[in-house]
Amino acid sequence: MTVTVDRSVEEFTAAPRQLFINGQWTTAASGKTFDTPNPATGQTLARIAEGDAADIDKAVGAARRAFDDGPWGRLTPSERGRIIWRIGDLILEHAEELAQLESLDNGKPYPVALAADIPLSADMFHYMAGWATKIEGNTIDISVPYMPGANFHTYTLREPVGVVGQIIPWNFPLLMAAWKLAPALTTGNTVVLKPAEQTPLTALKLAELIAAAGVPDGVVNVVTGFGETAGAALAAHPHVDKVAFTGSTEVGKLIVQAAAGNLKKVSLELGGKSPNIVFEDASPAAVEGAANAIFFNHGQCCVAGSRLFVQEGRFDEVVEGVAQIARSIRLGPGMESGTQMGPLVSDEQLRRVTGYLESGLADGATAVTGGTRHGDQGYFVEPTVLTNTRPDMKVVREEIFGPVVVAAPFSSIDDIAAAANDTDYGLGAGIWTQDISKAHALAKKIRAGSVWINCYNVFDASLPFGGYKQSGWGREMGHEVLEAYTEVKAVTTLL
Numbered sequence: 001m002t003v004t005v006d007r008s009v010e011e012f013t014a015a016p017r018q019l020f021i022n023g024q025w026t027t028a029a030s031g032k033t034f035d036t037p038n039p040a041t042g043q044t045l046a047r048i049a050e051g052d053a054a055d056i057d058k059a060v061g062a063a064r065r066a067f068d069d070g071p072w073g074r075l076t077p078s079e080r081g082r083i084i085w086r087i088g089d090l091i092l093e094h095a096e097e098l099a100q101l102e103s104l105d106n107g108k109p110y111p112v113a114l115a116a117d118i119p120l121s122a123d124m125f126h127y128m129a130g131w132a133t134k135i136e137g138n139t140i141d142i143s144v145p146y147m148p149g150a151n152f153h154t155y156t157l158r159e160p161v162g163v164v165g166q167i168i169p170w171n172f173p174l175l176m177a178a179w180k181l182a183p184a185l186t187t188g189n190t191v192v193l194k195p196a197e198q199t200p201l202t203a204l205k206l207a208e209l210i211a212a213a214g215v216p217d218g219v220v221n222v223v224t225g226f227g228e229t230a231g232a233a234l235a236a237h238p239h240v241d242k243v244a245f246t247g248s249t250e251v252g253k254l255i256v257q258a259a260a261g262n263l264k265k266v267s268l269e270l271g272g273k274s275p276n277i278v279f280e281d282a283s284p285a286a287v288e289g290a291a292n293a294i295f296f297n298h299g300q301c302c303v304a305g306s307r308l309f310v311q312e313g314r315f316d317e318v319v320e321g322v323a324q325i326a327r328s329i330r331l332g333p334g335m336e337s338g339t340q341m342g343p344l345v346s347d348e349q350l351r352r353v354t355g356y357l358e359s360g361l362a363d364g365a366t367a368v369t370g371g372t373r374h375g376d377q378g379y380f381v382e383p384t385v386l387t388n389t390r391p392d393m394k395v396v397r398e399e400i401f402g403p404v405v406v407a408a409p410f411s412s413i414d415d416i417a418a419a420a421n422d423t424d425y426g427l428g429a430g431i432w433t434q435d436i437s438k439a440h441a442l443a444k445k446i447r448a449g450s451v452w453i454n455c456y457n458v459f460d461a462s463l464p465f466g467g468y469k470q471s472g473w474g475r476e477m478g479h480e481v482l483e484a485y486t487e488v489k490a491v492t493t494l495l
């Protein structure tokens with residue numbers, strides 16, 4: 001049985017979707033469009049305007065004017081906060097519609113989008129709305145040794161960075177837009193957002209809600225299009241003051257190079273190859289926890305617990321338990337009732353993930369379960385557990401971004417920290433044990449931005465999120481994100 005698609009969703013996908021620039025819906029300057037497929041079938045879901053450098057330039061111009069001259073900067077923090085809160089309310093009011101669009105465009109099960117992506121996105125705006133009235137500077141009593149006897153009144157102002165370019169991925173399309181837009185707006189910036197070409201629909205729907213919430217024209221602009229054209233133009237644009245990017249480490253490095261032209265500020269949330277560590281004394285819940293850590297969102301999570309380490313005495317039991325869960329997962333279209341795992345987002349991802357599976361098996365790994373594509377329609381991959389891997393294999397070192405976990409045994413707490421940290425990445429980690437002192441001792445040794453103890457994939461708007469090493473620069477969410485979207489000005493008065 002299939003979840004019935006709302007008429008508003010049918011209408012939204014039936015009409016060609018346009019760019020949102022300066023509060024207006026507009027076709028791309030080139031007149032070009034591209035198709036976004038439904039990943040469960042491979043068939044066209046909607047037609048989207050293909051923005052490129054010319055459209056990015058227009059959108060940056062609109063964001064610049066909105067920042068320099070528009071009403072946005074003249075609103076009181078309280079007025080700004082109320083508008084941002086209203087965006088969160090509107091997301092909840094349109095929850096079903098947004099969840100359906102997300103499921104159709106990304107492939108994730110509709111109930112998951114409705115229970116997780118949509119409320120988390122609303123929460124992000126609600127949480128950030130409160131910060132609008134709490135952005136503060138300091139007064140500082142300065143000494144200035146070369147001006148003896150002088151008295152000063154000195155303070156800092158925390159100000160918006162200006163025009164922000166935001167480039168987001170396809171794994172949590174609405175949520176990534178919320179993580180980016182909410183803090184940028186709270187701190188008074190204006191934005192050009194480029195959604196992923198695979199999943200543009202909910203960002204476009206969000207633009208409608210943002211306008212309805214009362215955000216003035218030009219403050220939020222959404223330009224759909226491809227990474228190499230629209231994305232690259234945004235990252236390189238000389239009138240953009242900051243670029244915030246979530247995506248692959250490979251593209252993150254290109255963003256840094258593009259940003260060098262005008263030395264715009266950069267924040268990056270990149271890939272991961274996160275260790276999930278199960279000790280012998282872990283509760284039975286660790287098995288389901290380990291499965292959830294890798295299989296949630298089809299493994300298309302930058303924090304996916306893709307390297308499972310199990311202490312020797314329980315290795316066989318935990319691996320078999322995770323494999324049994326993998327075998328029982330019901331694959332199907334995201335909009336079909338009972339589906340537990342949908343397709344991967346695109347044909348490209350299907351080829352990428354199956355390529356890794358072939359490489360792992362050719363290198364000598366064993367597939368305890370899975371190991372191949374599922375079916376011949378849509379982009380489905382079987383949830384896979386690989387053992388007999390070596391630390392130098394590609395499947396162990398590189399981010400697969402699919403439902404594939406590599407499992408290896410370890411003997412003691414002394415060697416597990418080194419094994420867990422033996423990666424270029426440092427985004428997430430999981431620790432499963434009933435000895436809480438051991439858990440905290442290990443948490444301290446792990447070089448990653450998020451460590452979960454006896455849980456995994458727990459996110460909250462108030463918790464900072466980001467990476468060590470090649471997993472990124474800066475933090476999203478929590479009050480830490482405010483630093484990424486503000487400049488600090490020191491004002492000194494000689495009395």
Ligand code: ADP
Pocket residue numbers: 167168169170194195196197225226227228230231232233235246247248249251252254255
């Ligand atoms: P993935 O490989 O998982 O699709 P990417 O890092 O390629 O992830 O994509 C994340 C986002 O970055 C998308 O919005 C994509 O369009 C954009 N992007 C891809 N290449 C570039 C680039 N060279 N410059 C700017 N943005 C890019």
